[in-house]
Amino acid sequence: MKNEVFFGEGMKVVKEKYPDLYDIIVKLNDTVFTGKTLDYKTQKLIAIGIVASRCDEVAIEKQMKSAMKELGITKEEIADVLRVVLLTSGMPAFTKAMKILEKL
Numbered sequence: 001m002k003n004e005v006f007f008g009e010g011m012k013v014v015k016e017k018y019p020d021l022y023d024i025i026v027k028l029n030d031t032v033f034t035g036k037t038l039d040y041k042t043q044k045l046i047a048i049g050i051v052a053s054r055c056d057e058v059a060i061e062k063q064m065k066s067a068m069k070e071l072g073i074t075k076e077e078i079a080d081v082l083r084v085v086l087l088t089s090g091m092p093a094f095t096k097a098m099k100i101l102e103k104l
Contacts, residue, residue, distance in 0.1 A: 041071050049081045052097035053089035060100050068104065075101055 015022040033043055044067045051059040067073040078101055086094035 041073065044071055044073065045077065045081050048078055048097075049085055052082060052085045053093050055093050055096050057096065057100060060097050061104070064101060064104055075104070 011022070011025075014025070033040055035043070038046075044063070048060070048063045048067060051063050064078055067078065068075075079098070082094055082097050082101065085097060
């Protein structure tokens with residue numbers, strides 16, 4: 001998420017106790033999501049596919065929520081990404097991510 005880059009207790013601690021490190025992480029995030037060739041929306045859809053393939057439920061939900069809120073990405077677009085996850089990462093990753101998507 002470009003405006004509020006990171007979530008969770010771990011990043012909260014980093015931001016409070018190690019602001020110099022947090023600033024570097026934010027700059028890395030900004031550098032990665034440049035949109036030089038792929039636009040930010042496409043990059044965000046890729047990020048959703050990656051976290052879904054890793055079965056990280058917290059990251060999946062956060063990526064999906066920020067994609068929908070920040071970029072207006074639809075559930076249908078996310079479902080298209082998850083179809084690729086099914087093919088490349090299998091049924092457990094796909095069904096876990098679909099369950100999260102349906103809750104949103």
